[in-house]
Amino acid sequence: MYLIKRSLLVSIWFVLLTLPLLAVKVDTTNETLIWRWENMLYVAVSAFVLYMLWLLAMRWRSRQRRSEELAQPRVHNLYSTITDNKVIVGAFNLILLAILVLLPLLSSGYQINIWTTALIYVILGLGLNIVVGFAGQLVLGYAAFYAVGAYTFGLLHQNFGVGFWVALPCGAAVAGFFGILVSLPVIRLRGDYLAIVTLGFGEITRLVLENWIEVTNGPGGISNIPRPALFNLELSDTGTAVWVYYIVLLFMLIAFISLLRLKNSRVGRSWIAVSEDETASEVMGINTTWAKLTAFALSAVWAGIAGVLFATKTRFINPDSFTFMDSALFLCIVVLGGMGSVYGMLLGAFAIALLPEYLRAFSEYRMLLFGAAMVLMMIFRPQGLIPPKARQYRVSKLLGKEAQS
Amino acid sequence: MEKALEVSGLSISFGGLKAVSNMSLTVNKGEIVALIGPNGAGKTTFFNCVTGLYRPNSGTVRLNHPERGEIDLKGLAPHVITSLGLARTFQNIRLFSKMTVLENVMMGMHSRTKAGIFTALTGSRYARAEEQRIVDESYELLEFLNLQKLYKANAKSLPYGDQRRLEIARALAAAPLVLLLDEPAAGMNPHETLELKELVRQIRDRFKLSVLLIEHDMSMVMSLSDRVYVMEYGSPIADGKPADVSRDPAVIKAYLGEEYNA
Numbered sequence A: 001m002y003l004i005k006r007s008l009l010v011s012i013w014f015v016l017l018t019l020p021l022l023a024v025k026v027d028t029t030n031e032t033l034i035w036r037w038e039n040m041l042y043v044a045v046s047a048f049v050l051y052m053l054w055l056l057a058m059r060w061r062s063r064q065r066r067s068e069e070l071a072q073p074r075v076h077n078l079y080s081t082i083t084d085n086k087v088i089v090g091a092f093n094l095i096l097l098a099i100l101v102l103l104p105l106l107s108s109g110y111q112i113n114i115w116t117t118a119l120i121y122v123i124l125g126l127g128l129n130i131v132v133g134f135a136g137q138l139v140l141g142y143a144a145f146y147a148v149g150a151y152t153f154g155l156l157h158q159n160f161g162v163g164f165w166v167a168l169p170c171g172a173a174v175a176g177f178f179g180i181l182v183s184l185p186v187i188r189l190r191g192d193y194l195a196i197v198t199l200g201f202g203e204i205t206r207l208v209l210e211n212w213i214e215v216t217n218g219p220g221g222i223s224n225i226p227r228p229a230l231f232n233l234e235l236s237d238t239g240t241a242v243w244v245y246y247i248v249l250l251f252m253l254i255a256f257i258s259l260l261r262l263k264n265s266r267v268g269r270s271w272i273a274v275s276e277d278e279t280a281s282e283v284m285g286i287n288t289t290w291a292k293l294t295a296f297a298l299s300a301v302w303a304g305i306a307g308v309l310f311a312t313k314t315r316f317i318n319p320d321s322f323t324f325m326d327s328a329l330f331l332c333i334v335v336l337g338g339m340g341s342v343y344g345m346l347l348g349a350f351a352i353a354l355l356p357e358y359l360r361a362f363s364e365y366r367m368l369l370f371g372a373a374m375v376l377m378m379i380f381r382p383q384g385l386i387p388p389k390a391r392q393y394r395v396s397k398l399l400g401k402e403a404q405s
Numbered sequence B: 001m002e003k004a005l006e007v008s009g010l011s012i013s014f015g016g017l018k019a020v021s022n023m024s025l026t027v028n029k030g031e032i033v034a035l036i037g038p039n040g041a042g043k044t045t046f047f048n049c050v051t052g053l054y055r056p057n058s059g060t061v062r063l064n065h066p067e068r069g070e071i072d073l074k075g076l077a078p079h080v081i082t083s084l085g086l087a088r089t090f091q092n093i094r095l096f097s098k099m100t101v102l103e104n105v106m107m108g109m110h111s112r113t114k115a116g117i118f119t120a121l122t123g124s125r126y127a128r129a130e131e132q133r134i135v136d137e138s139y140e141l142l143e144f145l146n147l148q149k150l151y152k153a154n155a156k157s158l159p160y161g162d163q164r165r166l167e168i169a170r171a172l173a174a175a176p177l178v179l180l181l182d183e184p185a186a187g188m189n190p191h192e193t194l195e196l197k198e199l200v201r202q203i204r205d206r207f208k209l210s211v212l213l214i215e216h217d218m219s220m221v222m223s224l225s226d227r228v229y230v231m232e233y234g235s236p237i238a239d240g241k242p243a244d245v246s247r248d249p250a251v252i253k254a255y256l257g258e259e260y261n262a
């Protein structure tokens, strides 16, 4: 009953709110008012239904919370039984890898392009996750470092004829350099200064790219960026797309494996410690400034690599690909996939990159849907689709005992 | 007796408030020293100054390091101070809640280990050996504190008393010369407090370190500590053997209250 009463109230409220906008229309030719009451009906009904669903969801969530508090820590739920099993995880990895490797052989050039973008998004998600997920520092201008990588390649090629394989380390280094430069003044401070500074850097980068026409060619961008060379072979269009796909896949795998390794290392643990409690981390002997700086620099390096890969994939870059929207999108990948989660980035990036492509009908409402998805995630699954998994440690002493029992 | 930690003339103020003023304190090797005083006396602030979290306005903090001799800790960053041989626990427990019990102890070993980004990325043999070593050492520390059965559990899922002891384990993991405990018995039941008292002694003997502890439980302070310092409004008002301090009129007036005397 409470549900219906509240929902009714909300729907009336919405009707009143939207009345002047949606119901009243001035017919300028006849100078009369047209009342569109049917619009009000839509608003009333949809507000009622949506709010009711919302209340139900909230109720479900609080029940969930309560049962979680009551229950003993569930050590052996299904998820951890599966993910702890080495054979299952190994098989899963193999199948996933096989799919990704075989994909270009089974699909058209158009499809390959989409999937290449998705893999670049995975790299960006992984890179951003180092600083956001592991080290717990919010970065709002990640696209700027992506841009630095892409433009490093574009400009090096335009001015010096540099090829992909030389541009790749250059793009990574320049992006890393900017990462350090931007973060150095604020990285010692606590709080969200890094978010503000990177937000500013993101905008500055975009403005510079748009307005420094002599160098960057402004909104016109840089075109004719070369594809990676393959032993001087002449490849067909689809052939080069496949070749680029495999290169991107290779770097995605490198990013993936290095993140898995970092996460379970001394450095990765220090990042996670810093994200939780800087004071306690300092007292544990962690140089928190250094930890944050390395996380951010490494993150920027991966953005730079992704930028070079993007440039070689599209062969044309302009400032439109590196807006705040893109930064927000990359952050969506991390939040959606799970902060601090490595496998989550696959899911997050694929969702963000592929859904709009395959659900063309929705692509106009892309941002709206992502926004709604984010809000729902924050409320119902703040840890992300695939939350980071606790690592299993092997204590030498216990190895014999566990084998016996 | 050889000094382990010597603080002299330490002062710090926040705005107009003199949280600690002209506080001096010495901890000798192998000693258990207690720091007591009413709420808000500045005991935790004193710890924060010694461990580098706050920058004192004046005073010196000297640590006697077995290899490097006397080191002035004042002005050094907290992580450097930890690596030189001071480790502490917090009054309001600050465990890493996203980590397991074992990982929390491993965090304590950060300053004693070296593996960096590149060794981690390449999965070098050195990094793996170091990792295994700290896993095993951490587990042994947990055994010492009788927490080993819980090593896989999430740190925050532990009962309160166990969380306090886990913080001690984490501090011990840094292999300190002086261990600073900020109200380790707070929130423990009498039985746990009794065990804790024994534990602190065992720690001192086994790890050959000195202990400086803040504590409100007077029975624990009296029976455990070799010497006691008393603070009030940021200033030292008395120090000495527990029995002498507990008879000091100023201490009775400021902290213990008349009934304690009876």
Ligand SMILES: Nc1ncnc2c1ncn2[C@@H]1O[C@H](COP(=O)(O)OP(=O)(O)OP(=O)(O)O)[C@@H](O)[C@H]1O
Pocket: B014, B017, B019, B037, B038, B039, B040, B041, B042, B043, B044, B045, B046, B091
């Ligand atoms: N960062 C700070 N900024 C301002 N004032 C502070 C700060 N830290 C401590 N103080 C003040 O310093 C005084 C001493 O506080 P402190 O926490 O050191 O007391 P304490 O002796 O540990 O007390 P308790 O027994 O309650 O733990 C208090 O008045 C406190 O409000």
Ligand SMILES: [Mg+2]
Pocket: B043, B044, B045, B091
């Ligand atoms: Mg205190």
